[in-house]
Amino acid sequence: MVKSIANAVQAVTSEIEDVRAQIRTLTETIEGLESALPSIEEAEAKLSRIIDDLAGKFGPDLYAVTAAEATSAQFQINVEGNYRFGPLMAWLFGDALKEAYGRVIRERLGAGIPEAERQKRLAAARAKRLQLEIREEAIIAEAEAAGLDILRRGDADPAVVLGMVEA
Structure with a gap:
């Protein structure tokens, strides 16, 4: 039983780290687009x-x-x-x-990057990041319900954390 709990914790930790890595990548993409020539x-x-x-x-x-x-x-x-x-x-x-x-x-x-293309790519990247943040919050909420504490990112979208945004 202890092994299955450890495996479950590892699975949740791995999933949250994967989502957060994707969020970091998208955030870098957004910052690059915002400052692109x-x-x-x-x-x-x-x-x-x-x-x-x-x-x-x-x-x-x-x-x-x-x-x-x-x-x-x-x-x-x-x-x-x-x-x-x-x-x-x-x-x-x-x-x-x-x-x-x-x-x-x-x-x-x-x-x-032409402005129209920049805005299109920014909108797509922001939408994808929002979906990932919603997924991240769902993982955290599920882990909390199971008694596992996962700290939220300091830059997590407050609207997502408060459940004010839907997928």
Whole structure:
């Protein structure tokens, strides 16, 4: 009888360790997907939006060039005093900046993951992890009912532990 109890404890321990290993693997997959680089096309589109937004923040001081009493010194003071160079550079050289940074993106980025694909893979991995966490909690509850204490993971989903999520 003692041997059968030991075998049962070993079986439960082995099963919980297997489920937890799968949860760890999926968690690493999710973290990798969350931090994965975007596709080159998406990175270039984002770069274009950033440069356009930055250029839109520059508004040349027309008073300095249209007022009768305006001087070149006043124009320089206004530009230096009121504007950072990023918006000015984007306003003046936006297309050149997009091309230069675009080359860097194409050379260094490598194959990223398109956002739609990333979201699809994240949803699948999160759903699989949730199913594994539900299975893990079922194993723990069954073991507790048999008098065996199994500690829960510190990062276990509270909704699963409290039985608020169904398979």
